Amino acid sequence: MRKLFKSVIALMVALSAVGCCASECGPKKECSKEEAVIETIMTRRSIRSYKEEPVCREQMAKIVECGIYAPSAMNMQPWAVRVVDSKEFIDGVTAVALQQNPKMGEQEGFRNFFRNAPTVVFVACPEVSYSGEYDSGLLSQNMMLAAWSMGVGSCCLGSVVPVMASEEAKPYLEMLQLPEGYKLLVAIAFGYPDCEIPEAPERDATKVMFL
Numbered sequence: 001m002r003k004l005f006k007s008v009i010a011l012m013v014a015l016s017a018v019g020c021c022a023s024e025c026g027p028k029k030e031c032s033k034e035e036a037v038i039e040t041i042m043t044r045r046s047i048r049s050y051k052e053e054p055v056c057r058e059q060m061a062k063i064v065e066c067g068i069y070a071p072s073a074m075n076m077q078p079w080a081v082r083v084v085d086s087k088e089f090i091d092g093v094t095a096v097a098l099q100q101n102p103k104m105g106e107q108e109g110f111r112n113f114f115r116n117a118p119t120v121v122f123v124a125c126p127e128v129s130y131s132g133e134y135d136s137g138l139l140s141q142n143m144m145l146a147a148w149s150m151g152v153g154s155c156c157l158g159s160v161v162p163v164m165a166s167e168e169a170k171p172y173l174e175m176l177q178l179p180e181g182y183k184l185l186v187a188i189a190f191g192y193p194d195c196e197i198p199e200a201p202e203r204d205a206t207k208v209m210f211l
């Protein structure tokens with residue numbers, strides 16, 4: 001009995017160390033502090049298959065906080081950020097997308113329109129602004145890198161924007177409660193990867209010139 005009690009305690013300690021935010025993915029943990037940022041940038045990939053469990057709210061709060069610490073012109077912070085982990089919302093938008101493109105549902109393992117992500121962040125900015133799109137891009141990348149540093153995968157999904165702009169998706173767009181005069185720029189899928197981390201698509205170094 002005593003042995004059983006000890007085993008239960010040991011298991012509880014082990015589980016609490018793992019916590020609700022565990023993930024085996026992400027950058028290698030053994031690099032130095034200096035290398036860690038580069039390692040995170042270089043190993044982040046767009047992830048297009050996720051486990052069902054939503055990213056835990058603690059992690060999402062940190063990810064979004066990192067987002068809003070991005071630079072913005074004159075510190076205007078012109079973005080609006082909406083974190084959605086409601087299955088009802090995600091399934092609702094998926095139903096709209098499936099109406100428009102039924103073939104999508106035939107993909108193997110298809111669960112939702114957001115590459116099966118359980119958590120989606122919608123990023124919007126003013127329709128007319130000095131640098132709203134640029135600033136929101138910086139915010140988006142901050143979120144994706146912060147996520148990857150914690151083993152949370154992500155993928156920008158520009159394809160969501162026209163679906164959300166359609167008449168059928170209007171109730172979902174309204175649920176996002178974007179400020180008056182704002183437009184949706186992108187949806188970003190977040191979740192724990194359920195696939196091999198893909199190789200980096202080739203980059204074109206000729207776009208860079210040292211003068």
Ligand SMILES: Cc1cc2nc3c(=O)[nH]c(=O)nc-3n(C[C@H](O)[C@H](O)[C@H](O)COP(=O)(O)O)c2cc1C
Nearest residue numbers: 044045046047048155156157158159160186200201
């Ligand atoms: C603004 C933007 C929109 C994107 N839209 C989509 C999309 O709709 N679907 C998708 O699978 N990937 C999308 N991506 C991901 C790109 O395909 C991906 O970043 C690119 O191929 C480079 O791969 P990597 O992110 O793994 O380095 C988008 C990326 C950006 C920046």
